[in-house]
Amino acid sequence: SEMCIRDSTYTVTGIPDLTQTIRVTAIDASGNKGSDLLYVSDCNPSVSISHTWTGSVSSDWNTAGNWSAGSVPGTASNVFVCGDTTTQPQLAANTTLARLYMDWDANLASDGHTLTINNIYSGGVTSGTGTVQASGVARVKGTVPNFVVNGDIYLNGVTLTTGNTSISSGTRRLRIGAYALDIQGNFSQYISGSDGGLYLRDSTGIVTIAGNASFSGVNNMNTSAGSSPMYAGTIRVAGNLSLPCSTSYDCLDPIGTHFILNGTSPQTLSISGGGTSGSQFHSLEFANAAGTTISGTLYAASDIDITGTVTNNGSSTTNTNLTIDGGVLNNNSSFRYNNAFSTPNGGVVNGNTPINF
Numbered sequence: 001s002e003m004c005i006r007d008s009t010y011t012v013t014g015i016p017d018l019t020q021t022i023r024v025t026a027i028d029a030s031g032n033k034g035s036d037l038l039y040v041s042d043c044n045p046s047v048s049i050s051h052t053w054t055g056s057v058s059s060d061w062n063t064a065g066n067w068s069a070g071s072v073p074g075t076a077s078n079v080f081v082c083g084d085t086t087t088q089p090q091l092a093a094n095t096t097l098a099r100l101y102m103d104w105d106a107n108l109a110s111d112g113h114t115l116t117i118n119n120i121y122s123g124g125v126t127s128g129t130g131t132v133q134a135s136g137v138a139r140v141k142g143t144v145p146n147f148v149v150n151g152d153i154y155l156n157g158v159t160l161t162t163g164n165t166s167i168s169s170g171t172r173r174l175r176i177g178a179y180a181l182d183i184q185g186n187f188s189q190y191i192s193g194s195d196g197g198l199y200l201r202d203s204t205g206i207v208t209i210a211g212n213a214s215f216s217g218v219n220n221m222n223t224s225a226g227s228s229p230m231y232a233g234t235i236r237v238a239g240n241l242s243l244p245c246s247t248s249y250d251c252l253d254p255i256g257t258h259f260i261l262n263g264t265s266p267q268t269l270s271i272s273g274g275g276t277s278g279s280q281f282h283s284l285e286f287a288n289a290a291g292t293t294i295s296g297t298l299y300a301a302s303d304i305d306i307t308g309t310v311t312n313n314g315s316s317t318t319n320t321n322l323t324i325d326g327g328v329l330n331n332n333s334s335f336r337y338n339n340a341f342s343t344p345n346g347g348v349v350n351g352n353t354p355i356n357f
Contacts, residue, residue: 043082045101051079055087059109062092073097075118081106083124091115091130102142110145122156129163146185155179164188164211171196176205176233186211186239200233200257212239215252230254230282238263243271243296254282255301261308262287271296271314284318286310286327304337306347324349331355 027033051073057065064071066089073079075096081089083105090109096116102108102123108115110130118136125143126132132144134153141157149167154175160182167174167189173196174181187209189197197215198207213235235257243252259281261267267288280299286292288308295314304318306327315334322337324347329335331351341355349355 043084043103045080047099047101048078049080049101050077053079053081053085053089055085055089059087059090060092061089061095061108081108081124083107114148116150120156127162131163141179147183149174155181158182161185167191167197173197173199173229175199176202176207178202178204180205181207183207183209183211186213188214189216191215191217197229198235199229200235200254201229201231203232205233207233207235209235209237209239212242213237214242214244216242216244228253228255231256234258234260236260236262237267240268240270242268245272253280256282258283258285260285260287261292263292264288264290266290267292269294269298271298312351322355323347329355 050069051071052068053066054068055066057063060066062072067073073095076098078099079097079101081100081102083103085106088107088109091111091113094114094116096118098118099120100108100115100117100122101120102125104124106124108124108126110126110128112128112130114131114133115126116133116135117138117140119138121132121134121138121140121142121144123142126145127143128145131146131148132140133148133150134140135151137152137154139154139156141155141159143160143162145161146163147159147161147165149165149172152173152175155177156179158180162184164185165181165183165187171191176199187207191197200207231254237259241259241261245252261269261284267290269292280301282300283302283305284300285305286308291309291311293311293313294316298314298316300318302319303321303323304316306324306329309328309330311330311332312335313332317336318338320337320339322335322341324343326345326347328348328350331349331353333353334356335353336356338357341357343349
């Protein structure tokens with residue numbers, strides 16, 4: 001919703017259930033205009049709820065008197081926590097629910113425990129050092145500590161992981177859609193099938209990883225545009241990026257997802273295994289001025305752009321264009337391009353090893 005306020009008071013009705021935000025635009029007497037988000041406490045959700053947190057007795061999740069139903073939620077329960085409740089809940093043990101809805105300012109303290117969601121996790125903040133594990137076919141949005149993907153999981157809004165995110169073995173999936181996933185810790189996936197792991201199929205989808213990222217396993221990915229897990233969107237990595245692949249198969253083969261290495265301290269891109277060409281990227285951008293070191297067999301099906309500093313100690317190839325756009329390439333090994341090579345904006349190449357067409 002969006003409204004313009006000028007010396008008046010407005011009553012907003014018909015806010016979509018669990019939307020939690022309204023875009024507010026204000027104009028002063030001089031015509032200056034400002035816009036911001038207004039967060040709305042929605043403590044009367046229209047979705048079916050079996051247990052509403054009251055906090056009447058304490059902060060203990062496992063105390064029956066803290067719940068409207070007079071009982072502790074079970075594995076099939078649909079739970080709601082309002083941010084206006086004075087005493088917010090705290091897990092006392094590992095807990096499994098069907099659905100958890102939280103107001104935008106609600107806080108569930110994990111206290112180091114694991115919260116498993118089998119259908120919907122929607123809303124506020126699960127804090128602490130615990131874990132939210134999404135299983136089955138679940139939909140997730142909000143803030144979680146550590147995040148474990150253990151099913152076919154869809155983002156249902158902007159999601160923040162304050163710790164680490166992992167996708168476990170098998171063909172488990174995390175479908176980003178048109179949303180953003182912000183990981184403040186490390187990311188890892190181990191895939192043993194043809195279509196598991198991160199799914200980026202929307203051009204506006206983005207994954208930002210502040211820590212290290214590892215894509216590993218035995219993944220003979222389907223590389224057609226309609227079947228590949230990654231054919232759109234962007235992944236930004238600020239830490240080290242490693243691809244410890246099987247000898248015979250690629251463990252990463254994104255045919256359309258743009259990778260950016262944009263850390264502020266030195267990074268490494270290390271690749272092992274991955275068949276005849278090594279695991280490959282679609283387009284790859286090195287944007288770290290502090291330097292990125294490449295080892296192993298790097299192959300980009302499309303462009304490689306260098307705006308930061310890169311030291312190439314491996315075998316690197318781009319199937320189209322190599323552009324050193326104001327960046328620096330310290331080339332100590334084989335670097336090939338198959339279309340065009342350019343150094344705009346003062347791009348520099350160092351080293352005695354030639355760059356080959």
